[in-house]
Amino acid sequence: MTERYDVLVVGAGPAGLAAAQAAASHGARVGLLDAQARHGGQVWRHDVRRGAPRAARKALDALARRRVEWLPQHQIVAAGRRTLLAETPQTAVRLVFGALVLATGARELLLPFPGWTLPGVTGAGGLQALAKQGWPVAGKRVAVAGSGPLLLAAAATLRRHGAHVLGIHEQAPATAVSAFARQLWRWPARVAQAAALRATLAGVPYRFGSFVRAAHGIDALEGIDIEDAHGSRRIACDMLAVGYGLVPNVELAALLGCATDDAGTHPRVQVDRMLRTSVANIYAAGELCGVGGLAAARIEGAIAGHVAAGAIAAATDLLPARERERRFARLLARHFALDARLRALADGDTVVCRCEDVALAALDGFDDARAAKLATRCGMGACQGRVCGSALAELGRFPRGGFRPPLFPARLASLAAADLSLPDSSIPDLST
Amino acid sequence: MNAAGVVRLSVDGEPVAVPAGSSVAAAVARVTTRFRRSVRGEPRAPVCGMGVCFECRVRIDGVPHQRACITPARDGMQVNTDD
Numbered sequence: 001m002t003e004r005y006d007v008l009v010v011g012a013g014p015a016g017l018a019a020a021q022a023a024a025s026h027g028a029r030v031g032l033l034d035a036q037a038r039h040g041g042q043v044w045r046h047d048v049r050r051g052a053p054r055a056a057r058k059a060l061d062a063l064a065r066r067r068v069e070w071l072p073q074h075q076i077v078a079a080g081r082r083t084l085l086a087e088t089p090q091t092a093v094r095l096v097f098g099a100l101v102l103a104t105g106a107r108e109l110l111l112p113f114p115g116w117t118l119p120g121v122t123g124a125g126g127l128q129a130l131a132k133q134g135w136p137v138a139g140k141r142v143a144v145a146g147s148g149p150l151l152l153a154a155a156a157t158l159r160r161h162g163a164h165v166l167g168i169h170e171q172a173p174a175t176a177v178s179a180f181a182r183q184l185w186r187w188p189a190r191v192a193q194a195a196a197l198r199a200t201l202a203g204v205p206y207r208f209g210s211f212v213r214a215a216h217g218i219d220a221l222e223g224i225d226i227e228d229a230h231g232s233r234r235i236a237c238d239m240l241a242v243g244y245g246l247v248p249n250v251e252l253a254a255l256l257g258c259a260t261d262d263a264g265t266h267p268r269v270q271v272d273r274m275l276r277t278s279v280a281n282i283y284a285a286g287e288l289c290g291v292g293g294l295a296a297a298r299i300e301g302a303i304a305g306h307v308a309a310g311a312i313a314a315a316t317d318l319l320p321a322r323e324r325e326r327r328f329a330r331l332l333a334r335h336f337a338l339d340a341r342l343r344a345l346a347d348g349d350t351v352v353c354r355c356e357d358v359a360l361a362a363l364d365g366f367d368d369a370r371a372a373k374l375a376t377r378c379g380m381g382a383c384q385g386r387v388c389g390s391a392l393a394e395l396g397r398f399p400r401g402g403f404r405p406p407l408f409p410a411r412l413a414s415l416a417a418a419d420l421s422l423p424d425s426s427i428p429d430l431s432t
Numbered sequence: 433m434n435a436a437g438v439v440r441l442s443v444d445g446e447p448v449a450v451p452a453g454s455s456v457a458a459a460v461a462r463v464t465t466r467f468r469r470s471v472r473g474e475p476r477a478p479v480c481g482m483g484v485c486f487e488c489r490v491r492i493d494g495v496p497h498q499r500a501c502i503t504p505a506r507d508g509m510q511v512n513t514d515d
């Protein structure tokens with residue numbers, strides 16, 4: 001099956017929703033797809049108890065009045081010239097586009113430490129996402145740890161769902177976090193947000209310079225070792241929600257040939273001020289251009305949608321707002337920089353590649369990801385290096401790279417039907 | 433989904449009810465902490481909650497390796513862990 005769109009948008013988070021709305025406002029035929037069953041992306045994820053946030057509902061209402069075709073549970077697995085291949089639970093679809101807006105967002109940075117593979121240890125935003133979709137946390141003792149404002153948002157969601165949040169352990173030192181807070185007044189909306197979070201989290205300890213050294217348990221999590229300036233102590237808990245910030249999802253963009261900016265530890269998609277990537281007719285907006293948060297994602301989505309539909313003037317009006325939000329992103333990155341000790345938590349026996357159970361010591365002596373992968377299968381599993389590859393880049397082992405199709409494990413039949421002329425050698429083990 | 437806004441499915445043969453809008457992961461979590469075994473046989477469970485890590489894979493209605501975290505729970509589904 002083949003579908004054609006003037007503008008195709010990948011990712012229905014705040015950036016993708018804004019892009020679809022902007023492009024459709026100029027009369028373009030727009031397709032908006034997401035691997036998830038519902039719109040919203042990460043921050044606007046539907047909550048089984050509370051529904052979608054008001055801003056998200058408004059964005060969806062605006063979209064409903066436009067000519068936008070919504071394609072849920074469509075996951076892009078491969079790409080060709082002006083064509084993407086999407087897999088749905090039932091079938092595979094070829095999507096042909098005039099212009100493409102990539103709004104694939106970000107995932108959490110998960111770092112290995114002893115015990116991190118035990119059931120009960122999740123990402124911080126990870127447990128937030130699970131809880132919003134009905135994961136039972138009521139009455140559970142949950143420790144929240146890692147870095148960045150996402151820890152507060154996650155803890156607030158968990159508390160609203162009845163979890164007993166034992167504490168929030170921020171690795172950044174108190175001096176850095178208060179320096180960050182002192183700058184916040186420049187972004188009044190953020191001050192209001194922070195105040196609302198504090199109210200929800202009243203009574204929950206928020207500790208700085210504090211991180212999880214190890215997790216313990218036999219078949220599931222039973223307790224963790226927390227380290228801070230006073231030393232290490234063991235606390236009992238049912239769940240640990242730990243995340244060290246966000247990593248842009250650049251895999252699809254890289255597969256399409258879009259240049260990435262590799263100056264930092266984690267690559268991001270390179271765009272000009274009108275959000276054009278290095279490939280003609282392909283635009284990028286939101287977290288994949290560098291982690292910037294909700295407001296940046298919405299503005300960039302609108303810019304990219306206007307430009308993709310040929311409406312340069314409408315996009316130009318939004319440029320100052322974008323610059324303001326990107327300044328906020330730089331402030332965040334500066335103040336929540338990761339403590340070097342976090343890169344040394346894993347020992348030789350700690351599994352780094354969770355898909356293939358490769359321990360850190362097995363990677364000694366390799367200095368590039370490809371050689372390590374061929375010798376140890378590290379990064380060859382179902383997640384295709386999204387977890388271990390980013391962790392190893394953060395640990396300073398080797399940069400993540402080598403994005404090849406399929407982007408996610410795909411059914412052989414879909415790839416065959418797609419006829420995207422993929423070279424045989426680029427199709428890895430598809431045992432799933 | 434029935435009138436009460438509850439979805440009923442089975443996990444490893446056990447009947448489970450979850451609020452409408454829940455993921456399969458939420459249903460499995462009510463029955464077991466272990467979703468799958470790793471290649472070395474270790475118990476594993478969801479980590480990312482967003483379809484990236486593949487640690488939540490289960491068999492759904494006979495189809496193996498489905499990500500429980502991004503699959504909405506539906507009435508009558510048969511879910512099996514530990515494939």
Ligand SMILES: Cc1cc2nc3c(=O)[nH]c(=O)nc-3n(C[C@H](O)[C@H](O)[C@H](O)COP(=O)(O)OP(=O)(O)OC[C@H]3O[C@@H](n4cnc5c(N)ncnc54)[C@H](O)[C@@H]3O)c2cc1C
Pocket residue numbers: 010011012013014015016033034035036040041042043044074075076077103104105106107108124125126128129150153154246249252285286287288293294297407480482
């Ligand atoms: C787990 C998690 C929780 C977060 N919670 C909060 C929060 O509570 N508050 C907050 O302010 N910020 C939160 N954030 C930060 C968040 O990244 C931004 O605030 C905002 O969601 C970014 O919007 P976006 O549109 O750029 O990307 P996202 O919202 O991440 O949306 C990207 C979408 O693209 C889809 N996608 C990606 N790749 C593909 C593919 N190959 N095929 C099909 N679809 C694809 C994804 O399923 C996703 O829905 C969270 C981030 C994460 C990772």
Ligand code: FES
Pocket residue numbers: 477478479480481482483484485486487488489499500501502
């Ligand atoms: S929990 Fe990571 S893919 Fe489902």
